[in-house]
Amino acid sequence: DSGVTQTPKHLITATGQRVTLRCSPRSGDLSVYWYQQSLDQGLQFLIQYYNGEERAKGNILERFSAQQFPDLHSELNLSSLELGDSALYFCASSVEGRGTDTQYFGPGTRLTVL
Amino acid sequence: AQTVTQSQPEMSVQEAETVTLSCTYDTSENNYYLFWYKQPPSRQMILVIRQEAYKQQNATENRFSVNFQKAAKSFSLKISDSQLGDTAMYFCAFMKQWGAQKLVFGQGTRLTINP
Numbered sequence: 723d724s725g726v727t728q729t730p731k732h733l734i735t736a737t738g739q740r741v742t743l744r745c746s747p748r749s750g751d752l753s754v755y756w757y758q759q760s761l762d763q764g765l766q767f768l769i770q771y772y773n774g775e776e777r778a779k780g781n782i783l784e785r786f787s788a789q790q791f792p793d794l795h796s797e798l799n800l801s802s803l804e805l806g807d808s809a810l811y812f813c814a815s816s817v818e819g820r821g822t823d824t825q826y827f828g829p830g831t832r833l834t835v836l
Numbered sequence: 837a838q839t840v841t842q843s844q845p846e847m848s849v850q851e852a853e854t855v856t857l858s859c860t861y862d863t864s865e866n867n868y869y870l871f872w873y874k875q876p877p878s879r880q881m882i883l884v885i886r887q888e889a890y891k892q893q894n895a896t897e898n899r900f901s902v903n904f905q906k907a908a909k910s911f912s913l914k915i916s917d918s919q920l921g922d923t924a925m926y927f928c929a930f931m932k933q934w935g936a937q938k939l940v941f942g943q944g945t946r947l948t949i950n951p
Binding site: 724753755757764765766767770777778779780810812814816820822823824825826827829830832 | 937942
């Protein structure tokens with residue numbers, strides 16, 4: 723158990739819908755990262771937050787957004803869902819979000835868009 | 837941009853054997869970090885081992901060790917005395933020391949340990 727929690731574990735929804743994925747980092751970690759794992763794209767970095775502020779952005783679609791709250795938990799919002807958004811979404815956390823840190827991953831949320 | 841390549845999509849060995857997984861990467865950075873993550877059937881991403889590019893000594897964690905060749909941009913993982921529980925997807929990953937703290941992953945190697 724990494725100490726990173728993600729809810730829900732599974733999510734099934736329809737095209738065009740909107741969903742919210744939630745992540746709680748390890749105790750003491752200030753930085754949160756979101757990754758997407760799909761069959762065709764592999765594991766890809768989406769976005770990083772540090773202490774409530776966006777720090778880095780990767781291949782995140784405009785239909786997707788994220789935020790980190792004062793209690794440091796983070797939410798990833800996916801809207802206007804398409805079939806291709808079906809994937810495993812991971813949250814990871816680290817102490818300060820620096821290169822010296824190690825990122826610890828949560829168990830993931832499996833999203834299925836029908 | 838950094839890229840990570842794992843040239844072995846699948847590997848299979850017998851229990852107790854030693855197996856080496858290959859990884860190469862491309863970067864113009866001088867300071868960076870390399871990782872091996874394991875993803876068992878449960879889908880959890882588990883850190884196996886970490887290597888700092890400025891360290892010449894290869895990292896080891898119990899049965900897991902790496903062969904880090906900076907000039908060749910190669911970072912292989914050796915698993916000694918393999919166990920059934922080592923069956924998993926293994927991902928090699930790269931992260932710059934400075935700038936966006938994102939992990940760049942290879943496509944993975946599916947490792948099966950046979951009894």
